[in-house]
Amino acid sequence: MTLRYASSPDEKLPFSDPTALPYEQSRRASHPPRERWIKRILPAILTLLALFALFRTAFVCNHRYEPGKPFSRMDVLEEREKVPLEIHVMSKCPDARDCLQKLILPTMVEVSDKVNFTMSFIGSIDPDSDAVSCKHGPGECLGNIILLCAAKVYQDVKIWLGFTNCMMSDYPDIPKRDLVESCAMEHGIDFAKLNTCISDEGEGIGLLRSSIQRSAENNVTRSCTVRLAGEVRCIRDGGEWYDCPGGSSVKDLVGDVNKLYSKGSI
Numbered sequence: 001m002t003l004r005y006a007s008s009p010d011e012k013l014p015f016s017d018p019t020a021l022p023y024e025q026s027r028r029a030s031h032p033p034r035e036r037w038i039k040r041i042l043p044a045i046l047t048l049l050a051l052f053a054l055f056r057t058a059f060v061c062n063h064r065y066e067p068g069k070p071f072s073r074m075d076v077l078e079e080r081e082k083v084p085l086e087i088h089v090m091s092k093c094p095d096a097r098d099c100l101q102k103l104i105l106p107t108m109v110e111v112s113d114k115v116n117f118t119m120s121f122i123g124s125i126d127p128d129s130d131a132v133s134c135k136h137g138p139g140e141c142l143g144n145i146i147l148l149c150a151a152k153v154y155q156d157v158k159i160w161l162g163f164t165n166c167m168m169s170d171y172p173d174i175p176k177r178d179l180v181e182s183c184a185m186e187h188g189i190d191f192a193k194l195n196t197c198i199s200d201e202g203e204g205i206g207l208l209r210s211s212i213q214r215s216a217e218n219n220v221t222r223s224c225t226v227r228l229a230g231e232v233r234c235i236r237d238g239g240e241w242y243d244c245p246g247g248s249s250v251k252d253l254v255g256d257v258n259k260l261y262s263k264g265s266i
């Protein structure tokens, strides 16, 4: 494990012991399997079922109550190229939370089926040792890894973006186990699967390294930077919006996505 930290280099992440998973299994071990099933797995399955039912209803309603729209709307969408939308963030950053809540989530509610959404992280990589460090310390590196793992394991953006928003709403508590567990439960994410991704030597840290690399290659240094179709669209920093030539409102961003999308090849 080659994590090195900006602050408090002595501090160790839960997963610095290669024999242990990031979050020890003691709690799980204290519950017999049957009790665990009822306490954790069953509610997660119920949440998933409820989400599925909700989205199905929304989908059916869409068709039933919008007679003006072509009936084969989904077929049309599949043939068009999705618009790349990306945010570059740090998990323990209030600007990242604001950026998600004020701009990204409400935009995604309207146009999620038209964008290819990516979340990348900002940090630094030591060119000599490949060690990774994060501005707000080791907890932030772990928080970033948890969010990247959620996106990797659950590729449906509605799931991992909801989970990300849940975590970032309480960003000072990232990466406490209670927060991770309750957000995972709320969004139908299997904590054990997440934990495996985080601890797996190559996977979690490798995801973070390539994510940081990606931000660096695009010369992005400020959290939160929003890029649309490869261009910087808006920056949220110090509680303010900057460099937003097309405006920083949800309506502006939705309008830009729709414009780019309708230009895409059919």
Ligand SMILES: *[C@@H]1O[C@H](CO)[C@@H](O)[C@H](O)[C@H]1NC(C)=O
Pocket: 082, 084, 116, 117, 118
């Ligand atoms: C979505 O964007 C990512 C990079 O952010 C890219 O690797 C991937 O190929 C894109 N997917 C599609 C379907 O365009």
Ligand SMILES: *[C@@H]1O[C@H](CO)[C@@H](O)[C@H](O)[C@H]1NC(C)=O
Pocket: 217, 218, 219
């Ligand atoms: C990033 O900056 C470097 C040096 O200023 C430049 O050569 C490179 O083209 C930039 N990359 C992008 C994606 O803007």
